[in-house]
Amino acid sequence: MTKRNKLVFAICAVIIGIIAGMVFVFFNQEDLINEDEAKAIVTERYGGSVEAVEEGADDDIYIVNVEGDTGTHKITINRHDSSVEAIETIAKPSEDTAADDSNTSQEQNEGTENDEPSEPEKTEDESDTAPSKKEEPAESNEPEILTxxxxxxxxxxxxxxxxxxxxxxxxxxxxxxxxxxxxxxxxxxxxxxxxxxxxxxxxxxxxxxxxxxxxxxxxxxxxxxxxxxxxxxxxxxxxxxxxxxxxxxxxxxxxx
The missing domain is CATH 3.10.450.40 (Nuclear Transport Factor 2; Chain: A,)
Known part of the structure; x- marks a missing residue:
C-alpha cells in the first residue's frame, strides 16, 4: 500500500470518528431535559418562584434556586430522568415576610367575622309579646300509693x-x-x-x-x-x- 493510500484511509477514519461522535452527542442531547422543563418540574412539585437556573459541571444536572414560603431552596434536577437528586435550604424566610403573612391572614379572618350577619334586635312589642318559659311544676313530696x-x-x-x-x-x-x-x-x-x-x-x-x-x-x-x-x-x-x-x-x- 502506498503512502498516499494510507493517508486517505487515515483521513476517512478521522472523518468517520467525528461523524459518529456528533451523532452520539446529538442523540444524547435529545434525551436531556432543557432549562424550561427543569423550571416547570420544580414549580409544579414545590411551588414558589424560580430565581436562577444553572447547569452542573458535567451537564447532567440543573441546579434551580426557588423561593417559597418556607425560604429559598437549591434543588438539583437530573436531566436524564427528571428526578430530584438533592434539596438544600440556602435561606430562611425573613421575619418581615412572616409578619406580613400573619397580618394578612388575621385581616382576612377579621373581615370574615365582620361579614357574618348579626341577629336583628327585638322591638319593644316583640319583647313584650315573647312567650315566657313555662314554669315546671314543683315535684310533689307525696308518696306514691299502691294500686x-x-x-x-x-x-x-x-x-x-x-x-x-x-x-x-x-x-x-x-x-x-x-x-x-x-x-x-x-x-x-x-x-x-x-x-x-x-x-x-x-x-x-x-x-x-x-x-x-x-x-x-x-x-x-x-x-x-x-x-x-x-x-x-x-x-x-x-x-x-x-x-x-x-x-x-x-x-x-x-x-x-
Whole structure:
C-alpha cells in the first residue's frame, strides 16, 4: 500500500470518528431535559418562584434556586430522568415576610367575622309579646300509693291462694288495704292487712269463709279486723264465735 493510500484511509477514519461522535452527542442531547422543563418540574412539585437556573459541571444536572414560603431552596434536577437528586435550604424566610403573612391572614379572618350577619334586635312589642318559659311544676313530696292490683300481689306473695275481695280504709299516707284470699279449699281464708304506701304486711287473720259470708263480706272483714286489733301478734286465728258471745251478753244485760 502506498503512502498516499494510507493517508486517505487515515483521513476517512478521522472523518468517520467525528461523524459518529456528533451523532452520539446529538442523540444524547435529545434525551436531556432543557432549562424550561427543569423550571416547570420544580414549580409544579414545590411551588414558589424560580430565581436562577444553572447547569452542573458535567451537564447532567440543573441546579434551580426557588423561593417559597418556607425560604429559598437549591434543588438539583437530573436531566436524564427528571428526578430530584438533592434539596438544600440556602435561606430562611425573613421575619418581615412572616409578619406580613400573619397580618394578612388575621385581616382576612377579621373581615370574615365582620361579614357574618348579626341577629336583628327585638322591638319593644316583640319583647313584650315573647312567650315566657313555662314554669315546671314543683315535684310533689307525696308518696306514691299502691294500686289495688299491687296490694293483691303483695298479699298473694305473703299467704298464697286466690283473691276473693279487696278493700281499703284511709287516704294518702294513711291508706291501709284489706285483701281477702282463699288459701285452702273453699272455706279457709286469710285476711291480709298491709300498708298502702310501703306494702308492708301488718297482720294476717286466718278465718273460715262460708257461702253465707259472701253475701255480707264487708261485715266479715270488719269483725276480723276488729278482733285482730284486740289480739297481739302478726298471725292471728279468728274466733268467729267471739262476736256471737258478745251479742248474747248484751242481750242478757238488756233483759236484766
Amino acid at each position: 289495688v292490683e299491687q296490694a293483691e300481689n303483695a298479699a298473694a306473695n305473703e299467704v298464697g291462694g286466690n283473691n276473693v275481695y279487696s278493700t281499703w280504709s284511709g287516704e294518702g299516707q294513711n291508706r291501709e288495704y284489706y285483701i281477702l284470699q282463699i288459701v285452702d279449699g273453699d272455706d279457709e281464708g286469710a285476711l291480709v292487712s298491709l300498708n298502702g304506701v310501703t306494702g308492708q304486711v301488718n297482720k294476717v287473720v286466718y278465718l273460715d269463709v262460708s257461702d253465707d259470708d259472701y253475701g255480707n263480706i264487708e261485715q266479715l272483714i270488719y269483725e276480723a279486723n276488729t278482733y285482730a286489733d284486740m289480739v297481739d301478734g302478726r298471725y292471728i286465728e279468728f274466733d268467729d264465735e267471739y262476736f256471737d258471745e258478745e251479742e248474747d251478753d248484751d242481750y242478757e244485760d238488756d233483759e236484766d
